[in-house]
Amino acid sequence: MAQILFWLFIFLIFYIYFGYSFLILAISVFTNRKIIKSDKDYEPAVSILIAAYNEEKHIRAKLENTLCLDYPKNKIEIVVISDGSTDRTDSITREFAKDNILLYRVEGRVGKTEARNRAVKFAKGEIVVFSDATTIYDRLAVKKMVRNFSDPTVGAVSGRYYYLGSEKSTMSFANAFFWSYENFIKARQSRIKTLTGMSGCINSFRKALYEPLPPHIIEDLVEPLKILEKGYRIVFEPEALARETTTDNAKQEFKMRIRVITQGMVGLIYMRKLLNPFKFCFVSFQLISHKVLRWFIPLFLIGLFTVNTVIIRDNIFYLLFFCCQLLFYSAALLGLFLQKANRKLGLFGFPLYFCTLNFAALISMINLIKQKNIVGWETQR
Numbered sequence: 001m002a003q004i005l006f007w008l009f010i011f012l013i014f015y016i017y018f019g020y021s022f023l024i025l026a027i028s029v030f031t032n033r034k035i036i037k038s039d040k041d042y043e044p045a046v047s048i049l050i051a052a053y054n055e056e057k058h059i060r061a062k063l064e065n066t067l068c069l070d071y072p073k074n075k076i077e078i079v080v081i082s083d084g085s086t087d088r089t090d091s092i093t094r095e096f097a098k099d100n101i102l103l104y105r106v107e108g109r110v111g112k113t114e115a116r117n118r119a120v121k122f123a124k125g126e127i128v129v130f131s132d133a134t135t136i137y138d139r140l141a142v143k144k145m146v147r148n149f150s151d152p153t154v155g156a157v158s159g160r161y162y163y164l165g166s167e168k169s170t171m172s173f174a175n176a177f178f179w180s181y182e183n184f185i186k187a188r189q190s191r192i193k194t195l196t197g198m199s200g201c202i203n204s205f206r207k208a209l210y211e212p213l214p215p216h217i218i219e220d221l222v223e224p225l226k227i228l229e230k231g232y233r234i235v236f237e238p239e240a241l242a243r244e245t246t247t248d249n250a251k252q253e254f255k256m257r258i259r260v261i262t263q264g265m266v267g268l269i270y271m272r273k274l275l276n277p278f279k280f281c282f283v284s285f286q287l288i289s290h291k292v293l294r295w296f297i298p299l300f301l302i303g304l305f306t307v308n309t310v311i312i313r314d315n316i317f318y319l320l321f322f323c324c325q326l327l328f329y330s331a332a333l334l335g336l337f338l339q340k341a342n343r344k345l346g347l348f349g350f351p352l353y354f355c356t357l358n359f360a361a362l363i364s365m366i367n368l369i370k371q372k373n374i375v376g377w378e379t380q381r
Contacts, residue, residue, distance in 0.1 A: 155232025
């Protein structure tokens with residue numbers, strides 16, 4: 001029985017990290033659901049909403065970047081949503097009033113989702129683009145996203161963002177590599193039929209389809225699911241580029257991941273009807289394979305380590321595998337000690353990043369059981 005469990009855990013972990021991506025790739029080779037784009041330039045009115053909480057370090061660069069976007073100036077509205085900022089975020093934004101950049105201040109620190117709920121009501125654009133204050137867009141990013149809405153079946157579009165790794169941190173390179181993998185998955189999902197989530201810092205949707213969400217629900221997962229529920233498609237636009245700097249230490253990444261994963265779990269429970277494979281076949285397949293099972297990885301890892309200790313004497317393979325597990329987790333711990341000592345991580349950054357993600361998922365499960373909701377956010381970079 002222990003050996004059966006051992007190989008079951010091996011299979012599940014392999015499927016989540018490799019099998020699912022191989023399967024998506026194979027299906028996409030034979031499927032290409034193209035976007036029906038207009039022959040003429042499609043340039044509807046656009047509202048760009050920039051979420052900000054105490055972003056005085058980044059907001060000026062973000063606004064200057066947004067003003068340089070290649071999109072008709074008479075068709076673009078730029079709004080900074082300040083969620084109760086207590087630093088100079090608001091005053092810096094007001095300096096751009098001459099450029100018709102608006103400040104929408106929300107009192108009471110309501111969280112990103114509720115702040116967006118309120119701001120969308122006042123947005124004038126037919127298409128709403130949502131961005132973070134730390135994200136820098138490519139000059140053509142908005143134009144590339146918006147062109148997909150000429151297809152009436154498209155309800156929302158996610159752009160492609162990539163992280164710039166810090167030269168001093170191998171862990172940041174691991175983070176950047178992980179998101180390159182995520183972008184690959186999104187491109188294949190979109191080619192087959194639809195995404196089930198969007199990049200939080202570069203996404204867009206038809207304002208008419210937007211539904212206000214509870215404050216504790218993560219908007220970049222649940223809002224597209226709401227749009228899917230209405231029968232529209234979510235697509236990935238690989239040419240709509242945005243960049244951010246990665247977190248460069250485990251503490252920053254851990255704190256951010258707990259918030260994102262906890263909100264994601266609550267959000268998926270909120271939209272649990274989409275997990276029905278008989279009614280939402282491809283959507284449920286994605287959500288179970290790429291979300292639910294991934295969140296369960298820490299339990300699978302604990303189970304794998306535990307059963308491995310039981311069968312360690314059965315043959316040499318189980319002994320070697322157990323030693324490999326010990327070495328891997330020891331490398332993660334050593335990476336953590338090196339980071340606290342402000343030393344270079346080297347290859348130890350990769351196991352540290354892996355363990356940070358999965359420990360955050362484990363804590364998120366505990367938060368879910370305790371019904372602990374996380375509403376507020378702050379930049380971890």
